[in-house]
Each structure stands twice: as structure tokens, then as C-alpha cells.
Amino acid sequence: MSGPHDHGHGHHDHDHEHPRLSELQLRVRALESLLVEKGLVDPAALDEFIDIYETKVGPRNGARVVARAWTDPEFLAWLRKDASAAIKSFGFEGRQGEHMVVVENTDKVHNLVVCTLCSCYPWPVLGLPPVWYKSSPYRSRAVIDPRGVLADFGTVLPDDVEIKVWDSTAEVRYLVLPQRPAGTENLSEDELADLVTRNSMIGVETVSYPARPAQEAAAQGGVQ
Amino acid sequence: MNGAHDMGGMHGFGPVQDEPEDEYFHGEWERRAFALTLACGGLGKWSIDEGRYSRERQPPARYLGNTYYEQWLHGLETLLVEKGLVTEEELRTGKAAGPKPNDVQALPAERVYKALQQGSPYTRPVDHPPGFAVGDRVRVVNDHPLTHTRAPRYVRGRVGTVVLYHGGHVFADASARGERGVADHLYNVAFDSKELWGIQAEPGDVHLDLWEPYLEPA
Numbered sequence: 146m147s148g149p150h151d152h153g154h155g156h157h158d159h160d161h162e163h164p165r166l167s168e169l170q171l172r173v174r175a176l177e178s179l180l181v182e183k184g185l186v187d188p189a190a191l192d193e194f195i196d197i198y199e200t201k202v203g204p205r206n207g208a209r210v211v212a213r214a215w216t217d218p219e220f221l222a223w224l225r226k227d228a229s230a231a232i233k234s235f236g237f238e239g240r241q242g243e244h245m246v247v248v249e250n251t252d253k254v255h256n257l258v259v260c261t262l263c264s265c266y267p268w269p270v271l272g273l274p275p276v277w278y279k280s281s282p283y284r285s286r287a288v289i290d291p292r293g294v295l296a297d298f299g300t301v302l303p304d305d306v307e308i309k310v311w312d313s314t315a316e317v318r319y320l321v322l323p324q325r326p327a328g329t330e331n332l333s334e335d336e337l338a339d340l341v342t343r344n345s346m347i348g349v350e351t352v353s354y355p356a357r358p359a360q361e362a363a364a365q366g367g368v369q
Numbered sequence: 370m371n372g373a374h375d376m377g378g379m380h381g382f383g384p385v386q387d388e389p390e391d392e393y394f395h396g397e398w399e400r401r402a403f404a405l406t407l408a409c410g411g412l413g414k415w416s417i418d419e420g421r422y423s424r425e426r427q428p429p430a431r432y433l434g435n436t437y438y439e440q441w442l443h444g445l446e447t448l449l450v451e452k453g454l455v456t457e458e459e460l461r462t463g464k465a466a467g468p469k470p471n472d473v474q475a476l477p478a479e480r481v482y483k484a485l486q487q488g489s490p491y492t493r494p495v496d497h498p499p500g501f502a503v504g505d506r507v508r509v510v511n512d513h514p515l516t517h518t519r520a521p522r523y524v525r526g527r528v529g530t531v532v533l534y535h536g537g538h539v540f541a542d543a544s545a546r547g548e549r550g551v552a553d554h555l556y557n558v559a560f561d562s563k564e565l566w567g568i569q570a571e572p573g574d575v576h577l578d579l580w581e582p583y584l585e586p587a
Binding site: 166169170172173174175176177178179180182183184185186187189190191192193194195197198199203204238239240241242243244246259261262263264272273275276277279280281282283284285286287288289290291292294297298307308309310311312313314315316317342343344349 | 374375376377378379380382383384385386387388390391392393394395396397398400401402403404405407408409411412417421424425433437439442445446449454455459460462463464465468469473475476477478480481482484485486487488489490491492519520521523533535538539541555557559565566569571572573574575576577578579580
């Protein structure tokens with residue numbers, strides 16, 4: 146899918162193609178050199194921020210939490226009682242995940258997370274949010290037309306499933322615990338984690354087994 | 370404020386477009402804008418709520434026309450000037466015209482990881498007991514402040530049920546005005562979709578985290 150709001154989606158950087166992007170490139174470069182010259186930022190710290198969120202913190206973290214919840218009833222009970230502490234036991238903690246709540250999908254309830262006012266998202270377990278999560282189409286529609294949003298992702302739920310939308314309006318961050326798909330009784334925790342997509346932990350998809358092709362590619366290409 | 374950022378329930382933005390899991394930035398400038406924002410946030414001169422307010426008080430047409438990291442860049446430039454860390458002139462030229470203020474220290478690379486892991490917890494003691502309990506029916510006060518608030522327009526005046534009590538949290542509205550240390554009770558409130566959207570509503574509910582000053586008994 147592409148359109149006028151497709152800001153350089155795809156695997157390539159498009160800076161060279163757009164005059165507006167070159168302008169932004171220059172504006173950011175000027176700002177960075179000013180702030181370094183003034184001693185307000187350490188350039189090595191900038192590289193460190195980028196490296197952490199491009200290679201170390203991402204949705205594979207959340208997938209491990211979900212797989213553990215599927216296989217370990219004690220962990221699930223802990224997650225229900227104190228999600229922040231249970232998640233911290235993996236070392237996933239800190240910025241934008243200080244106060245975690247896990248919401249569970251069942252046969253009758255499907256949860257969907259949004260931030261209509263900005264882009265609040267549980268960074269320690271999901272990494273930085275995708276463009277669509279921060280975009281006007283998602284932020285405007287998730288609360289008024291959740292089934293329509295799910296349909297954009299090819300997700301169709303039975304009519305008797307109630308949708309609960311969680312609008313992240315404070316500093317509490319929500320992680321969806323998707324349902325464990327049927328037929329996965331013999332899979333290991335690691336194999337289960339490979340099935341869990343970022344989108345399923347936001348709530349725009351369910352988890353399938355066998356994995357959908359896109360799901361498999363996501364799990365393999367995703368950062369650890 | 371009733372800005373363009375408050376878009377819950379708006380129509381006409383079109384479909385949501387998925388993208389791959391491992392795609393975080395689209396262009397090098399986005400990486401730098403992201404990192405500069407976090408690094409400058411680490412100077413401790415403004416709160417996360419002042420950061421949000423710096424983005425949402427752009428003129429609505431501009432807000433809606435920007436890409437995401439353009440919002441961040443605009444907010445960062447705004448706060449750097451407002452907090453006296455750089456001047457408009459310096460922003461224009463990209464050259465320092467004066468020294469850095471004495472009371473700030475750049476966050477060194479070796480402290481980045483630890484700072485992120487620590488985060489900044491927002492729970493605080495509150496000097497009065499909670500006014501509501503789980504199960505209470507509450508109405509969101511129909512208030513339209515000119516400054517930052519986290520009660521979106523689509524719930525103002527609406528009635529819901531308290532389903533979770535989160536404890537005392539830093540109150541976003543005060544924090545966005547630069548007032549440190551103001552906290553109030555925070556609740557998760559569930560609104561039936563019909564209460565919010567009337568006859569078009571799909572069955573289900575919408576949950577929001579709302580501070581006590583936003584709420585009155587219903």
C-alpha cells in the first residue's frame with residue numbers, strides 16, 4: 146500500500162529524492178552542530194541512542210514476555226498482578242515502560258492499544274513505534290472504528306467478540322497479550338516467541354500458527 | 370488545548386498502512402532528530418509534558434502537514450529557545466554566539482544506556498485520599514483549557530466507570546506548565562462505545578487514564 150502520506154516507507158532512505166527532506170537534513174545537521182559546539186550534547190551519545198533503539202530494544206522483547214506468559218502459569222499470574230515487575234525480570238524496563246499493564250485477549254474480548262493524543266507506546270517491550278501507530282489515520286479511527294482499523298490489517302473477528310480500546314492518555318503503557326494459537330502445544334517457548342508479532346501485541350492482529358509469511362519475516366528480521 | 374493533535378474520532382484520514390517490524394526510521398535526519406530530542410531531554414530542563422505541549426501548540430494546519438519527526442524537531446527547537454539554551458539567531462545560523470549556560474551538563478555516551486534503563490517513574494504521593502474507587506460512575510468535566518491537557522475532547526462530558534486505580538501520578542496539565550511536583554490520583558475509566566459515539570457505535574468500550582481533577586461523580 147502506498148499513498149500521499151507514505152513518508153518514504155520501504156527499506157530505503159529517500160532523503161535524496163525530496164527537496165523537503167534535504168531541507169530537513171540540513172536543518173537537523175545545523176542543529177546538531179550547534180548543540181555540539183555549545184556543549185549541550187555529546188555526539189557519541191547520539192549514536193548510542195540510535196544504536197540502542199535500532200539494534201537492541203524492539204518487539205522481540207515483548208514476544209519473549211508473551212511466550213513466557215503462554216507457557217508458565219506462575220509468570221502469567223505475576224504479569225496480571227504486577228506487569229512492570231514481571232516484565233522487569235527479563236531486564237526490560239525504563240523509559241516509556243515505567244508503569245506497565247498487560248491486557249489479555251480471550252475468546253470474547255480483543256484488546257487494541259492507541260495513543261490518540263500523541264504516540265505513547267511501551268518502548269522497553271516493543272521498541273519505537275511504527276509510523277502507522279503515530280499517524281493520523283490510526284490515532285483518529287482506533288477509538289471510533291476499531292473493527293475498520295483491524296480490517297486494514299486483514300484482521301476480522303467474530304461478531305460476538307467485544308473490542309476494548311486502550312487510549313494511552315497518561316504514563317501507563319499497555320501491552321496486549323494475544324491468544325496462543327491452537328496446535329502449538331508442542332512448541333518450545335522460543336518457537337512460540339517467533340510466532341508473536343509486534344502488531345499482535347498492539348492488538349491489530351491475532352497470532353497465527355503456522356505463521357503467516359509476513360509474520361515469519363517480521364520475527365526473523367526483527368531485532369533481538 | 371483543542372489542538373490538531375486531539376484527533377480521536379476524526380474522520381477522513383484514510384486507511385492505516387502497515388510497515389515492517391524492523392523499520393524504525395526513514396532517513397538519517399529522523400535518526401538524528403530522535404537522538405537529539407532524547408539527548409536534550411536528558412539536560413533536565415523540561416518535562417515530557419512540556420515536550421508534548423511544544424509539539425501540539427503548532428498551528429493545526431502545520432501540525433497535520435508534518436511528518437512525525439518534524440513534530441519532534443519543531444518541539445525541540447521551540448524548547449531550546451524558550452529555556453534559554455540557544456537563541457533564535459543561533460538556530461538560524463547553526464553557529465554558537467555565546468557560551469553554554471553553566472547549569473547544564475551534556476549527557477555522556479557512557480550514561481545513556483543506564484539513563485534509559487532507569488527511566489523516570491511518574492508515581493508520586495498525593496496529599497489527599499482518592500475521591501473515587503473501582504466501580505464508581507464518573508463524568509469527565511466539560512473543560513476546554515487553553516493549555517496542555519490529557520483529557521481528549523471525545524470524552525469530555527461523557528460518563529464512564531472506574532476500572533483501575535493506578536495510584537498518584539505526576540499531573541500532566543501542571544507538569545506541562547513547568548510546575549514540578551504536582552501529582553494527583555490516576556484512574557482507568559471505561560466508556561461504553563455508545564456513550565461516546567451514539568448510534569454508530571460498535572459494541573465494546575474505550576478505556577482512558579484520567580486524573581482526578583478531570584472527573585466528577587456521575
